[in-house]
Amino acid sequence: MRLVRHPLGLVSGLLLAAIVLAVLLAPVLSPADPGAASLRQAFEGPAAGHPLGFDSAGRDILARILYGGQNTLGGAIIALAVGLALGVPSGLLAGYYGGWFDSAATWLVNLVMALPAMVVLLASRAILGSTVWVLMVVLGFLVAPSFFRLVRGIVAGVRGELYVDAARVAGLSDLRIVSRHVLIVVRAPIIIQVALVAGIAIGLQAGLEFLGIGSGSEPTWGAMLNEAFKNIQRAPLLMLWPGLALGLTSGALVLLAAALRDVLEDRGRSDPAPPAVPEEAPDEPDEPGAAGERAGLLSVRGLAVAYGAREVVRGVDLDVREGEIVGLVGESGSGKTQTAFSVLGILPEGGRVARGSITVAGREIVGLPERAHRELRGTVIAYVPQEPMSNLDPAFTVGSQLVEPLRAKLGLGRAEARRRALDLLRQVEIADPERVFRSYPHEISGGMAQRVLIAGAMACEPRLLIADEPTTALDVRVQAEILGLLRRLQRDSGLGVLLVTHNLGVVADLCDRVAVMSEGRIVESGPVEQVLHAPREPYTRRLLAAVLDGAPAREPLEAAPDHAPDQAPDQAPDHERLEAP
């Protein structure tokens, strides 16, 4: 349980557990019957056997807190259960299928939302009696719409996501898609909402007591608070215990929800890289020439990237010259993406360059202020990501995403930027630039999106292009087109390219030189011909052998869902493995 390592989560979880336990053990822990009143002792402070003193009716406060907790928490659970049971499935279905179900469900939800709560409450009390349970069931109905709308909104948002489409194409049943892929997306907001609604349910009890339509004579924290409120002048301290119980519970709920959310969503973060190999002194790589003269465009020496105390890249030397394509290959988790991100200066949160030197166009960027480093991005170094769909902001048109860096970085005017963006689209061989310019990302294909991303990378005429698995997510025919495009662009503009890939075929096809990475360091580098045909290192040989043994070319669609956007950006895709040329 990672929750245990989350300090707030741990504290709030323990607190909640303690409260629940105490409340469950009320019969054992209570010093007195919660209903036993001795008016003579009303408002009196702590006495022997009554550690918290007496309330306005001379009842034992501790007993009422404990037994009241049973009603309060039990009631909140009922409200939540009803709300979740009604709201979440219907929200999922309405968001996922849309259409008539959505219309019908939305209509029903509007019905519930618009029904006056007071009227419903009074009617139900007239029929069912005035207990805290009735109140909470009604409340459950009333909060169900909030779950419904929350879930439906998010699900409608991801309905068209690539990975959902992909899962659908792969023949997964709707049920499986919804439960495996869609539910994950709505999980975090639901968890927060649950805590909030639990808090609301508990608080609303107090509110209804205030209006005189509360829980009758059963003790609840809300009723106690209300009773205290009525005697606030005479005995202000009466507010303390029920207030504390309510406050601690709802506070702990909110904190726990936030912690849970963080833990659920941060799975990637706490495991940003493969387990670090045993710490050794970084040995100097013996690539000929590497240690000596440094390339003018990109030169990396002794680079180490660490997350906390853990090094995931441990001494990398790498050079890319003008007009050269260098492949960086390695297995999943070998540290190649981390290396690329270091050069770009976009290491995920928690990651830092621990040692080494990186020069770009002769300029040292390790230790460079973020602001100066940012100046280089786009104009000197550019980035083409792996997964085209998730790398375009779904909320903006392709055009506006292309125009944005042109205006921000190059300071072009609106019309000029637009012209240039259309030019770029043409350059990446898009047939109908005007249409694509106006389209939203979800309206174009994956291959098209990758062209758009390449166009975006080329927008400010960079000198070094870092392409991270630029073709992995695409089908074979499109892969070839994209590779061709990259090659053409590189030739036309004399770009240096660092191509991060696990695909030796691509390397053989495109690269001039190649560096092989394993466990955070470069094990071998050199011209493609030499490395692929006469590898010197045993690791490289194993690598090649594995590929040639006929490992599957790629797992096409099944794997796609793993690119769900909730995945941490720094987590390497699972299906990344070496492919035969």
Next chain:
Amino acid sequence: MLAFVLRRVAAGVALIGVISLLSYTLLSIPHLDVGRQLLGQNAPQELVDAKNAALGLDRPVAVRYLDWLGAALRGDFGTSWFTSENVLQAIANRLPVTLSLMIGVTVITALLSFVLGVWAGVRRGVVDRFVQVFAVLGYALPGFLVTLVIVLVFAVELGWFPAIGYIGMGESLTGWLSTITLPILALSVGSVAGVAQQVRGSVIDVLRQDYIRTLRARGLPPWRIVLRHVLRNASAPALAVLGMQFVGLLGGAVLVEQIFGLPGLGSMTVGYTTRGDIPVIMALVMVTVVGVIVINLVTDLLIGWLNPKARLR
């Protein structure tokens, strides 16, 4: 889009019909002897029966409902049984109070919760803790306590604001501000706390998206990424919550309206419903339904605008 709106409007009309029937039926379930309440305990039973008959309460619910519906369709919502005021007039008098509250709180909530939520989500660390603590406090403190403290401090002790009452915006803008500020403040505490938490979550989710990294790799300044891309993408879920909150405020306003002695719809709902003043409640219900329909429609349209993929067909 237009077709969508039209369809929603049609669904809304059906909704109004069903809700009116449901509410009328539900209202007749508790045995609220209206005649007896009106005339008091010391009125003889014959008088009470006569009063009930005069109000038409001796007839079957279905008949009374149809009568009500017929009149309502002609725009006649009748007069209150308990105060003789014209129902439409009564609602028109009170609606601005509650709307002022709801809109005020929603604007404050939207602004503050976005600022806090984005701040916490982007900076994490200490800022995040601070926002969390604020959220917890806002959540954990009982609403009436917050309200009472606010009245006592800012109105009774410091005298900066009036403690009770409402001045219409049309009457005096400064008067309106002075009477509405504290109630809005009191209501905003809890609502900002809740929505900020939701915004924080959405922001963290968005920040983790691939396209944010790509935008950074393009060399765009962080503020621009946050303001343009993070904000817009994080807004949709937050808006859904905000929309719900807005509707919920009608109920949440009750307590604040009572403590501040504001003549709004919230306290009206409670008072008139407990008494069983059917003409008033039915009109209130109708206003609420229309409000809910409009808010939900607006929320959906806004979310669609923010998130083209969720655009509704």
Next chain:
Amino acid sequence: MKKFAALAALLTSAVVLAGCSGGQAGPATGSAAPATLSLATMTLPMSLDSKDANGSALPFFQAVYDTLVKREPDGAFSPMLATEWAYDEARTTLTLTLRTGVKFDDGTPFDAKAVKANLERFAKGGGGQAGTLADLESVEVVDDSHVKLKLKQPNPALLYYLSDAAGLMANPAEFAKGEALKTAPSGTGPYDLDQGQTVIGTKWVFKRAPGYWGAKLPYDTITISYFDNETAIVNGIKTGQLNAALIQDADQQIAVEAHPKVKTVKQEFDVQGLLLFDRAGLVTPELKDPRVRQALNHAIDRQTMLSKIRQGRGTVTSQLFGPSAKAYQPELDNAYPFDQAKARALLKEAGLEGGFTLKLPRIPAIVSEALAASLQTDFGAVGVKLVWEDLDQGSAVQRIFRDRAYSGMVMNNGQSPIDWVVVKEMVLPGLFNMFGYTDDTVKSLAPRIQKSDDPADLKKLNAHLVEQAWFVPFYRMTYLHVSDGSVAITPQDGMAVPAIYNYAPAK
């Protein structure tokens, strides 16, 4: 009318009687002629038509209408629209001499015909107080300034009624106009309703009527604002936004007293107690035995209840009649000392050693948790199992009065200074004796009281009721008239809400 606090409790959503009071508006200087008196109330008048006038809403009506007889703060009757009145020998005819020269706003003269029209309309108008004129057989116009009220039987409370809702005189010219008076009241009173500024249900504004026939009241404008809780009222008083109000809740009283500017006047009005309706034992057979009812009276610890629940603000009592009633006897206040051993013995005598179960309705606005729990404990200690059934305000009325589902209920009862009002409404079959129980003593005393209102008979009756334990009264509650310091409030005897004539700028 002023009488039944519980009625108001059921009508208004919060505490018991409606509060109302006033003070001067303007700055607290109080020296210049104050322009506005701003009062708070917790009572919603059903309409401003005089026939709908009821209980604690009376100030609304007093502003616009005059009554035939004026009731002074001490309860004495004095001339208003009637200048003289006299009963005949049999006390079945009351002759009124009317003030001359008084006109309604539209010029319609106030005369005997107007009185006849008003009284007849009131009696048949279906208002809550219509029953107070049930004994009125006819109204005879003698001449323009004299009327004779003929009664079916003597009614010792008639003059009181004529100083209250039944005595309000509206413009008869309006009677033909349907519902006009409900929102546009027209009377001869000191103020006119300012319809432009009034928001019904929230705030009523009354402007001084030009050419009022009587002595001018000190304020040019009176506003009455409605609140559904005392917290807002207390805050309004503290900030001077309200000038005067009545505070009933003990805790709120503490809150308001603490403020340095606030001035307060105490008044004991409502008596809180358990009314046992079921003396015939129809719902709870055990209650038929007077010893059982006496046991209930001995079982409760009134002094502790008063000090804890009302925080000592009041006086314990065992009788329903208040100190200003003729039937009142101070020694009866302590007729049932706290003695649970005696209670158990009485129950044993009645053959109820094993105890029994008593089911009572609980309306949270009247029966606080502390009261509910302590009664349960005290009754439980002598073997009576008290079961509370929680009722919502509105449905309580139906269950208690129409379904007659309970043997009794805890209420707050205004103590009328007019004994006959108490006798008629609490003792004789009807109203609060919904099971219609009576006994020989009551049967013999009541007619005599009706005819002569003799204090000796009344005292005898009261002693009998206490001895037979018809009720289980707890204590008379102290209410607090509060002002922001700018207003001197004179409490109205026998009424929680002061008449609007009882406010004056503080010296």
